[in-house]
Amino acid sequence: MDPSPQRTPFLFQAGTSAAGSEFAATHAEAIFVSSHSPAVLKPKVANIRKLAAEKGRDPRSIKFFATFTPIIGRTDEEAQEKLKELQKYASTIGGLVLFSGWTGIDISRIPLDKTITADDSLEEHKVRSVLSAFTTTSKEVPEWTPRVVAERAAIGGLGPVAVGSPATVADEIERWIEEADIDGFNLGYVTTPGTFEEVVDLLIPELRRRGLYPEKTDDGLTAREKVYGKGQSRLRADHFGSNFKYDVYREDPPYSGTKEEVLQQESVPEAVPEAVPEAVPETVPDIVKDLDEQAAIRSVGRDLQAVQV
Numbered sequence: 001m002d003p004s005p006q007r008t009p010f011l012f013q014a015g016t017s018a019a020g021s022e023f024a025a026t027h028a029e030a031i032f033v034s035s036h037s038p039a040v041l042k043p044k045v046a047n048i049r050k051l052a053a054e055k056g057r058d059p060r061s062i063k064f065f066a067t068f069t070p071i072i073g074r075t076d077e078e079a080q081e082k083l084k085e086l087q088k089y090a091s092t093i094g095g096l097v098l099f100s101g102w103t104g105i106d107i108s109r110i111p112l113d114k115t116i117t118a119d120d121s122l123e124e125h126k127v128r129s130v131l132s133a134f135t136t137t138s139k140e141v142p143e144w145t146p147r148v149v150a151e152r153a154a155i156g157g158l159g160p161v162a163v164g165s166p167a168t169v170a171d172e173i174e175r176w177i178e179e180a181d182i183d184g185f186n187l188g189y190v191t192t193p194g195t196f197e198e199v200v201d202l203l204i205p206e207l208r209r210r211g212l213y214p215e216k217t218d219d220g221l222t223a224r225e226k227v228y229g230k231g232q233s234r235l236r237a238d239h240f241g242s243n244f245k246y247d248v249y250r251e252d253p254p255y256s257g258t259k260e261e262v263l264q265q266e267s268v269p270e271a272v273p274e275a276v277p278e279a280v281p282e283t284v285p286d287i288v289k290d291l292d293e294q295a296a297i298r299s300v301g302r303d304l305q306a307v308q309v
Helices: 018-027 038-054 076-087 092-103 128-133 146-154 166-180 194-209 223-228 240-244 259-266 284-308
Strands: 012-014 030-033 063-072 161-164 184-187
Touching (some): 018 038, 038 063, 038 166, 063 166, 092 146, 161 166
Parallel strands (some): 030 063, 063 161
16 A cells, blocks of 8 residues: 555644653644643643753644534524523533543542542543643632532533634634644534534634634645645654654664674573573574474374373
8 A cells, every 4th residue: 555645644642741741742743632721721732842842843833732612603692592402411420420530530429519639539540631630720610529520521521611602702712722822623512513513604704704714725735734734744854753764764783793792692591490400502503402302392292192082
């Protein structure tokens, strides 16, 4: 199969934990991020850009896409009515179960109005960036309790929910771009295809009027070109993966030791298990001879078993 025009696929990554940030700064071209507040998200974005710069990458070349769920009406009042209707069908229990699975917190043990902290997470296996998102307070969420989690997780999940007219939702999008220093959004949906129809029919025309969404894109662009611009179909020169391109890749020099040194490196370690009565052979001919003897013993053993049967 021939390689794609991009050669390397466009590299998305998710997670802003310490390990995730280090990995993203090295390998990611775009990162999925989530938070209920742009003020909480901004330092995480800034940290990854700083780590990328330290590795010789252009920090602005890493693109951040935040979770964002819009509920759009032709007016703010219509959107609020939609929200009230949707809340009738939202699963509070389902939201709390998702929260417990993401964070490692057994929320059933915590009173409804007790503050949740990271110390409540007793499980080793958890999504640490999600745990941080649901335990870091902000102007938008001054306190995290099981009751607040139920409201947030039931609709919107990991990120904000913007409710209003196209102008109101577009204002919120602009606020997140400016305050969190992000580049785009990973849109969540409440109904399908309803949410997407609202975005296409109502929101995108408003974003185009503001110059935030292109009128038209060229046909035949790769995923990378749609983010970086036409002509940048392959990894940027400052990306770690470019070190392995054919015209710049350098193999490690071959080992230049003597034959005896090579054989010594390939020999079995000095400590010989007690169950092995004989010394382990150190030369290639002895190893071959020893393997032949072992094969012969196994063959005799199989013959004896056949006779017994």
